[in-house]
Amino acid sequence: MEPPKRRRSNTRARLLEGALEVFAERGFHGASVEDICERAGFTRGAFYSNFGSKDELVLALFQATTDRLLEQIEALLPELASQPGSLLDAVLGLLDETVPDRRQWHLISAEFTLHALRDPDAAQALNKQRAMFRESLTRLVEQITETSSLELTVPAEQFVRMVIAVHEGARSQSLLEPDEVPAGSLEHTFLPMVLAAVSRPSR
């Protein structure tokens, strides 16, 4: 038999996976805890021993995805830290590859953002989670600009915010019109220009 800790972590993983599917089909508000349990093959008891609420589960999904993304970015650093342009391209590629399904991922992340705009508790929790992710990315940008003898003419956090804004805005266009806006195309065309515009050799 599996040790209890491993079993618990498998239960969490399967609940997260099932939830992503159910959310994509029925929307965040349309999907009940019962629906998620049924899809994952667990009882409500199993759900509530892992997550306090549906909101908490969504935030755990975000956390798992951003943790994986940060790990993958860090794995690129030994090779690319001295070439910010290539690193940016590689990171933009990861943004789409790291998530299991771009469409599902966009649906739940856009929906939870809308939920947060109506619910102050959800907004607080989401902002905290997004701030942690943004701070990790900001530290990476700072580390890279040092390694590559560049300096930014805007705060690193502003640049990170811009990358996130372009990615989220472009993803929406690309999902609505996949033939006209291939995934990542706006990001790959314009963000390297932005990076060039805000960086210069450090003195």
Next chain:
Amino acid sequence: MEPPKRRRSNTRARLLEGALEVFAERGFHGASVEDICERAGFTRGAFYSNFGSKDELVLALFQATTDRLLEQIEALLPELASQPGSLLDAVLGLLDETVPDRRQWHLISAEFTLHALRDPDAAQALNKQRAMFRESLTRLVEQITETSSLELTVPAEQFVRMVIAVHEGARSQSLLEPDEVPAGSLEHTFLPMVLAAVSRPSR
């Protein structure tokens, strides 16, 4: 008594106004045609003699807003067509000022986009509406680059898509964290850099 045509157009305007409020409170899916009629003080009959469906009403809202925005942009041209940088700043200002309430507007436009990602008919109608708006903006950009003896190094439509992506992505951050991301701040910081990067004096 008002002539029938004017009366009909007032009914439409009041239904659109009431709908925007009800959508912002209850969400696109949570707001019924009954709720909208009640808020605007009309019967279901009045609704259906103006709009075929809730989808059609939302698209009419988008149309009215983009028409107003295009009119306002065109009014700026005599003064600013030869100064693309100042014009871009002015247009970015209009993007936020033209809508009666940024938060309401973001909620309904993000929600209808999510709806369209699940409903092919809604996607087709939304894409058609967005394409018309994008084409009007693209023609304006082409006209301005000619007037100001500039040429773009990317197709004008790509630049327009990028402006829309940044605006929609940045608006979401700015509504979630109004103190950290004032309305328009990412757009005003970064889009002039993008414009400078994709334009050069025409030969």
